[in-house]
Amino acid sequence: MPKAEYEFFNHENVGWTPVEAGSGAAAKGMVEKILNWDEEAGVSTRMLKFPPGIETSEVIFHDFWEEVFILEGELHDKSINTTFTGGMYACRPPGMPHGPYLSPIGCTTFEVRYYRK
Secondary structure, three states, X not given: OOOOOOOOXXXXXXXXXXXXXXXXXXXXXXXXXXXXXXXXXXXXXXXXXXXXXXXXXXXXXXXXXXXXEEEEEEEEEOOOOXXXXXXXXXXXXXXXXXOOEEEOOOEEEEEEEEOOO
16 A cells, blocks of 8 residues: 555654664664555655764665655764755665764654655
8 A cells, every 4th residue: 555645744643663673774772753654665754863972883775765854963974974964855766875874963854765666
């Protein structure tokens, strides 16, 4: 089933849950808020929170498109030695490497993941 149809709703009504280990950028302490999910395709729309001081250890690759907007905080990509801050946007095609990350002050992102037909 594709992602569900929703009119506007308050994201505060959706709880934060720990990011599952083995999902690429996961590190202890990271949490996500799944706003919508396509179970069949395995893609989501979510908010992702990196707590202050978190550091991930892997370069991430995935087979779906990912668009990311940093809502607040900052995220440092250790592979390219670049820091991204609130208000910045990324569009990553399948296979694009990113990370590992360090977030000294924490970071919250909004992400949309999808497969292109």
